[in-house]
Amino acid sequence: MVEVTLWGSLGAAAGGKNKVEIEAKDIRELFRKLAEQYPGLEPLIDRGIAVAIDGTIYRDTWSKELPEGSEIFLLPRLAGG
């Protein structure tokens, strides 16, 4: 079980929650279960979300494992110059 923090606009799509608990071993499972439990999140996940695991930001690495007790943050995907 990992605790996932959602940034503001994501929270609105998850029924106003800003923290959710998900049983997920990697990013792929996290996205799949989030979309199942909070259908409002699916289009946002499709559009692209970054996952910060203990402060390191990952983009599309599905296989990235979510260590038990790690700090998981979902962030909007960014544009750069």
Place this chain on the structure above:
Amino acid sequence: MAGVAVSTTINGDHVEYLCQPDETLLDVLRDRLGLTGAKEGCGTGDCGACSIILDDRLVCSCLVLGAEAEGRRVETIEGMAHGDKLHPLQQKFLEHAALQCGICTPGFLIAAKDLLAKNPDPTEEEIRFGLAGNLCRCTGYDKIVRAVQDAASVMKGA
């Protein structure tokens, strides 16, 4: 529109071409003669990327008509090195990393060459004002000024 026949000297070579009366020298160099070293950054004489030397005078070739080159001497970036030996300014621009993207570099080199021809020992301020007609968006000019300073001291010693 009938073309204008022009006979001129470019980088020491005799060159003849036909151009339209309203065609810029920059377009002639780039599109008719394949000398694409001079760049068009603005087409209005504001950026200096198309700098050339016309009869010992630094000009923006986008503000000169192709027809105006008749009987004159044109120097472009393509004529700056002697064979495989780079001009000291070219060498110093490389050593000081005075270029990043490089699009403004031909114009800066031509402008710097003209500056040093007229003032072989310029102060930093004279270099800055001498090159103020050339825009660079990458470097902040620091390394360009240093390269010109270094080239000037090498050329004085030569």
Place this chain on the structure above:
Amino acid sequence: MNFDPRFSGRKFTSVGTRPIRPDGVDKVTGRARYGADFNMAGQLVGRVLRSPHAHAKIRKIDTSKAEKLPGVKAVITAADLPDLTDGDAAMYDVLDNCMARGKALYDGHAVAAVAAVDARTARQALKLIEVDYELLPHVTDVDEAMKHSAPLINDAIFTEGLEEKPVKPSNVTKRSQFGHGDVHQGFGHADFIVERSFKTEQTHQGYIEPHACVASVSSDGTADLWVCTQGHFVYRQHCAQLLGMEASKLRVTSSEIGGGFGGKTHVWAEPVALALSRKAGRPVKLVMTRDEVFRASGPTSATSVDVRIGARKDGTITAAEATLRYSCGPYAGSWAEIGAMTAFACYRLDNVKTVGYEVLVNRPKTAAYRAPSAPMAAFAVESAVDELAKEVGMDPVEFRIRNAAQEGTRSSYGPVYGPIGIGPTLEAAKSHPHMKAPLGKNQGRGMACGFWFNFGGQTCTDLNIGMDGSVSLAVGTVDVGGSRASLSLVAAEELGIAYEQVKAIVADTSSLGYNDMTDGSRGTFSSSMATISAARNAIKILRERAAQMWDISVDDVVWENGHAIAKGEKHGNLGRLSLKEIAVASGKTGGPIAGHSELVADGAGVSFATHICDIEVDPETGATRVLRYTVVQDAGKAVHPTYVEGQYQGGAAQGIGWALNEEYIYGKDGRLQNPGFLDYRIPVCSDLPMIDTQILEIPNPNHPYGVRGVGETSIVPPLAAIANAVSNAAGVRMTHIPMSPPRILAAIEAKRAG
């Protein structure tokens, strides 16, 4: 492939040296080929007709007269670019921006295009296209656009990110929010509170090379595109999607790029050139004029930001809050969101809240510009921080050091930081001689901090070892600032050979796997990681080949300093084999030797900088002069320190231009009044002093060499650093960027008038 990207703390031989760049000679001799320097046999000249109106319905476009003009080979409108975006809203906006579909949304919006035998004929043809416009009310100011009475730019926009979906459409496409703690409570503990509103005007990336491409579509559906871009793989994907082509049949070659700074991460002219070529059956060259570059490409957001920060008497910030409104042009964007994430990222805050609003205006579609959105947020926050330090009675550097984020701090945008460089850059600034230099009359010193995330992303690299032992490195990230030099250094380092033995090129889209763009300061970070991985794969093969040559087990072969060495006493008599010796024999030991790598580079290290500057203000005219400028920034590891300095200096210079001069000026008619370098004035050589740099190296734990991105952060602090310096020199707080002479003079006069 098991690649370990963790920082190893190794000693370097090549990395950290300053050799001459491999693309240098071509660039100083005029031989380097940029977007407009390429031609194809039989090519036509493409030109684009643009809306002169800020907001207008397109009732009808009649192209018949233009089509009949001798020499015209194709005329296209939106009808020739059917919507194939399949519900992808962001791509639909790109399509609409390439060619207006029903409505022109800004002055400069493309409405039609022609391909003709020469430029003169193409220009004539544009004049023969008749567009019937119905003018609509427009809005170009970000604050005006948020008002209920503002003209609506897109009636299908209902603000996202609210608890409840709004009942009416508006120009606000999205609200986003970040932060933690309880700011209300935090302000309750504050002894001092500073609250101010700030504005920044819209600027352009200002690359000297206008957008240029040559497109050639064949009747069999294959196509070639030569283009100046920061990301040819991304351009291929977008063009293929918009034109209904198979990506693999569209080969995109990136030219030398004459500056991008984020502005060449988006397609504009390329799908149009491809559509023209497809219709005409001939290659089409399309080069924007400078006027078109200003009116239709770029720019960055104009912003309006409210900041409130509170601190205790001892200088500890108790709460920080900001509301950020960013213009997006006429299409939805996420620019305020990034501003809201970065605004307070330099600080350790218990209570912080930022709210961003994305605002539609009748201006060109906002594009990324070097650490996009961060400079404006930093301007507002760092100005308020300076003011708060004064209120508290602390030195501005000490005040920032006291509140700086550090390893373990929860960032204002969420995650907890690893090892970071904000504290060290502030300490370095504090002890820098610049801080102690005397100031004269009407002169002021200012300083400010800045933050940028830095990206990684998809990266693919090939490393091929020639039969003579020379190495060619093919990368897929466009070289915008010297990355071929830095990546050659990395390949040389990893293989243990000389820099001169490596030749790096940027491969076209048919020669290499997909790569994300060179954006987010990712070029050297990501491609160096991929290069290290490719080199390690090549070394594995080199060891195998050496083992074959010696006829021993590969387990007994190690790679050191560019040589295979047989380890263990039983092989004591075997001399070492150089990379060259192994390469020469490769035909007999299994054929060519190469290392390949494909990976997603994750873990780009966040980057911080502190800038110091001295400004002189003429109180009679409001004119300014930059007297001295110092950049301190964390690079993680400077692979080629000279080019790192170049990034620091270039970003600072762009920030100085933004702070003091550059702005888009719109008339009441919604038309851009200064679309040229004469009236949109970027800094020239005589405007600037030397720009001093100090590189700090706090290794990124997620890169084998500790590399972070370096390209973008340098543009974040200057707006605020200069605003603080001008405010100190003029004795009045400046809240509107750019601080052009009229604005400074007005502020001084308002103060004199009391």
